[in-house]
Amino acid sequence: MTDRPEVPEVVAAVDIGGTKTAAALVTRSGQLVARASAPTPGVAGADAILQTAADLVLRLRAGSAAPIVRALGVGSAGVVDAATGFVLGATEVLRGWAGTDLRGSLASATGLPTAVVNDVHAHAIGEARRGAAHGAATVLFVGVGTGIGGSFVLDGAPLPGAHSAAGHIGHQPSPYAGKLTCTCGGTGHLEAVAAGPTLRAEYERRSGATVSDLRAVAALAADGDPFAVDTIVLGGTAVGSAVGGLVNVLDPHVVVVGGGVANLGELWWGALRAAVRREALPSLVGVTVVPASLGADAALVGAAEIAWETMT
Numbered sequence: 001m002t003d004r005p006e007v008p009e010v011v012a013a014v015d016i017g018g019t020k021t022a023a024a025l026v027t028r029s030g031q032l033v034a035r036a037s038a039p040t041p042g043v044a045g046a047d048a049i050l051q052t053a054a055d056l057v058l059r060l061r062a063g064s065a066a067p068i069v070r071a072l073g074v075g076s077a078g079v080v081d082a083a084t085g086f087v088l089g090a091t092e093v094l095r096g097w098a099g100t101d102l103r104g105s106l107a108s109a110t111g112l113p114t115a116v117v118n119d120v121h122a123h124a125i126g127e128a129r130r131g132a133a134h135g136a137a138t139v140l141f142v143g144v145g146t147g148i149g150g151s152f153v154l155d156g157a158p159l160p161g162a163h164s165a166a167g168h169i170g171h172q173p174s175p176y177a178g179k180l181t182c183t184c185g186g187t188g189h190l191e192a193v194a195a196g197p198t199l200r201a202e203y204e205r206r207s208g209a210t211v212s213d214l215r216a217v218a219a220l221a222a223d224g225d226p227f228a229v230d231t232i233v234l235g236g237t238a239v240g241s242a243v244g245g246l247v248n249v250l251d252p253h254v255v256v257v258g259g260g261v262a263n264l265g266e267l268w269w270g271a272l273r274a275a276v277r278r279e280a281l282p283s284l285v286g287v288t289v290v291p292a293s294l295g296a297d298a299a300l301v302g303a304a305e306i307a308w309e310t311m312t
């Protein structure tokens with residue numbers, strides 16, 4: 001008789017982003033026990049993107065620890081119909097991604113029961129169930145990075161909307177965006193003023209100087225550059241104003257704010273919190289607003305959560 005060493009049951013999780021595809025094996029309790037990643041071959045088209053994702057899962061599965069992989073959960077950029085498993089829409093960063101049978105393709109490539117969801121919704125599931133809002137009944141998640149997206153999560157499940165498009169928080173009118181053109185083609189949307197690239201552009205417009213990225217603006221603000229201070233305050237204020245309005249609509253138990261721009265520090269957060277207080281109804285002014293706690297792992301943790309659900 002041979003005793004098998006104790007091997008944990010895990011699921012595989014994949015996060016397909018515009019530039020990087022990350023994968024992990026994740027335990028029942030949300031621990032990432034193995035990781036792999038590769039550049040997303042967005043220009044090469046849907047088949048190459050699917051192949052990259054499947055290869056990462058198969059590589060992890062073949063790893064030396066050889067745990068039992070039970071299912072696969074995928075968070076992907078683009079508008080994803082979690083019910084049918086198809087990608088309904090995507091930007092040109094992922095060429096030909098719209099129309100892809102994401103769930104069916106990866107299920108047959110890996111042989112695993114598979115569940116799929118939009119990547120921002122995967123982030124939100126991760127933070128709502130295992131991260132900063134763990135245990136809260138309703139959570140508003142806002143991710144502020146290259147773009148601005150979010151999700152309203154009820155009892156651990158994101159609200160998908162009638163067209164799987166709920167959560168496009170960056171594409172609502174913002175009084176701080178003026179006539180700025182948005183990535184969606186619209187005018188005056190939140191994303192046009194408060195996302196990372198647009199905030200950097202705002203600094204360059206105001207100061208006449210050129211900076212490499214938003215971190216450089218934060219460093220200048222720390223040194224007292226008034227243009228940098230004003231720009232970061234503008235970004236936090238614009239996001240906070242939107243969050244305050246959404247709090248009035250949704251009355252969430254907790255608001256979680258994540259994404260790279262949320263790492264700008266206390267200047268940005270102070271402006272955000274002040275704007276939330278300004279916009280929120282008197283009875284909601286004490287709403288809990290916290291930073292995300294899982295960082296870049298949130299989407300993998302969320303994808304793992306929906307993978308486990310395929311087995312119940």
Ligand SMILES: [Zn+2]
Pocket residue numbers: 170171172182183184185186187189191
């Ligand atoms: Zn827009």
